[in-house]
Amino acid sequence: MMKRSHFQERVAAVGFALALVGLWQLLATLQWISPLFFPSPGRTLGALWQQAADGRLWEPLLATVERMVWGWLLASVLGVLLGALIAGSLLARRLLDPLLEFMRPLPASAIIPIAILAFGLSSTMSLAVIAFGSIWPVLLASVQGFGAVDERLREVSAVMRMSAWSRFMKIDLPSAMPGILAGARVGLAVALILAVVTEMQASLTGIGQNILLAQRSFKTPDLYAGVVLLGVIGFITSTVIQTAENHVLRWRGSAT
Template sequence: MKHTPHTVWIRGLEPVAVLMAWLALWWFASHGEWFSRVFMPTPEATWESLLKGFSNEAGADAADLRVASWQTFVRMLLGWGLASLIGVALGTLIGMSVVARQWIAPTLEFLRPLPASAVLPLAISIFGLSSGMVLFVVSFGAMWPVLLATVQGLANVEPRLREVAAGLQMSRTAFAWKIGLPATLPDILAGMRLSMTVSLIVAVVGEMIASQAGLGQAILLAARSFRASELFAGIVLLGALGFVSNALLAGLEHRLLRWQRP
């Protein structure tokens, strides 16, 4: 079915309509005092906290949301980048060898469902309550989607491509670099998008537990002080940070995979 520009325009407004509906529900719930204002501020109060946090008016009791957002973003980006590099490297080594997949697959299946929070005590004992500890936990938690996607993609490379590589007497390294990884790129990018979401979640949890500056700490302090508007402002910023990061990576994926489209 061919979509007219008018139809595309209407469909583009549907997500906005859903967002406005949620905002309207929030407005009615807060102004109608369905819940106590201590726990649910109004959208206007949340907006004022956002403006205050991004302005120079943030005092000693209010978090500087500009600095906190940047610190969380950098921590997320570093952990995600490190996880992506390690995941692709290890995934390539495992995925290129049938024997390695058979031997290591049970270990991967054992470690894969292990939540990143489970390694927090180990990370604290090694690194202490430091930024290095948070980076380690973020990298560990975000590595698995990339690693497993790389292994799965290389294991399912078109057999005819392997036959062509064997006919050309290509080495394993040449096959991985020139054929394997390009063919696996859609799987790797999908794993990296999921990994970015995991890295943001784990970074916030790590900031809360290790008392590291960032949105996680700002949200925790606001909750302990019953500053609901600042708490909701931090949550809104986390959602915005995740949305923008995912949108940028989706745009990069769209450009890198344009050769797949007819």
């Protein structure tokens, strides 16, 4: 019954997406908005196909995905390590809580000028901005997750004379993993956004630069093609990390 319900939800979601595409096509056909600014799905997908066919798509696509992935990985690793250190020390929590609350709501795009001054118009600048923006969901989730580990489990580890590393890998990390993975999923979406923004700001090769150049030259099918491509990247990466999360946390289903 649950499988049937899940299948029906998938069918409904696909049907709704197709209905939106149909509405888009209808509005474009009626030309309620100038075709110059509102190309049809056919023109948009045609532009995307042409870019793929003549090879103009692949270098920007790989550049954007590479920046997104490396920035996200750096943020995730640092976020987990810092989160574990902060959660494991009451003094560190008290000292760093005000700083974290100050830095957390700071828009990552606001540090782009500072990053440009420090690293120039380079991929290193983009990586730094992506890592800065992506680290907060992982860091805050890690602090909360490691801080919520059952104290009785830690007492058991002390009785068993487990080393600090063994306790971290066998008790602390598995207990905090649900929150960490949820934060990592949010951080991945932030990483994609910042990859595009930094490419636009610093004229770096990537989908963001392609979208900006298409906008400046009024090539709206190419512009919309870039936006659609970003949506596809976001959907694929979200699906991949969701699948990995379900695999890593499969013990939760058996425990309930």
